[in-house]
Amino acid sequence: MIELLLLIETTEDKITFEKLYKNIYRKLLFTAQKILHSQQDAEDIVHDVFARIAKDYHKYRGKSQNEMLSLGFVMVRNASINLIHARERHNETPIEIKDELLGTEADPLEDVLKQEDMEFLNQAIGRLDEEDKNILILRYYHSMSYKEIGRLLGIKIKTVDVRLYRIKKRLREVIKYE
Numbered sequence: 060m061i062e063l064l065l066l067i068e069t070t071e072d073k074i075t076f077e078k079l080y081k082n083i084y085r086k087l088l089f090t091a092q093k094i095l096h097s098q099q100d101a102e103d104i105v106h107d108v109f110a111r112i113a114k115d116y117h118k119y120r121g122k123s124q125n126e127m128l129s130l131g132f133v134m135v136r137n138a139s140i141n142l143i144h145a146r147e148r149h150n151e152t153p154i155e156i157k158d159e160l161l162g163t164e165a166d167p168l169e170d171v172l173k174q175e176d177m178e179f180l181n182q183a184i185g186r187l188d189e190e191d192k193n194i195l196i197l198r199y200y201h202s203m204s205y206k207e208i209g210r211l212l213g214i215k216i217k218t219v220d221v222r223l224y225r226i227k228k229r230l231r232e233v234i235k236y237e
Contacts, residue, residue, distance in 0.1 A: 072117075091139050194208060194222055197212075
C-alpha cells in the first residue's frame, strides 16, 4: 500500500486513495478470485489495478466511491480475462490444484459437459456490450440488488430490470441457435 501512496502527489489525494483502497479492495479481490480461481493471481491483479489507479489518480479525482468501484470491477475483470487469455496462448496452467483433477464421485463426463457449458456461456457473455456485462456481473457474481446496481451505474431500478430481462433473452437466443 505504501508504494502505491508514493505514486500520488498531494496529501489530500493520498488520504482519499487510502479510503478508496480500504473500501473496495475486498470486493475487487472477490471478483478476481471468481474469475481466476486463484488467490495469488487475484491479489496480483487487484494490486496491479490499484497501481494503475494510483499512477493516474489525477484523472479519477472527484469520482465517487461507487463510480470507482464500478471502474475497479471493469478493470479487474478485463485484467483477469487478459491473464487467462495470455496463459491460454502460452499453454500455462495455474499451479493451484482443482478438485476435478483429484477425482470426485461425480461422473467425469458430467464434469466435462459442465465445463463446456460454462465456456459456451462465457463466449455468449463475451458478445455483450460492456455495460450489459457489468450489469450481469454485478447482479450474478456480486449478488447486488437492482437498487444497488442502479445506484452504482447511475440508472433507474426499472432500467436495470428491463436490461437484465433483455440480456437474458439475448443469451437464451444465442445458446438456442448455436
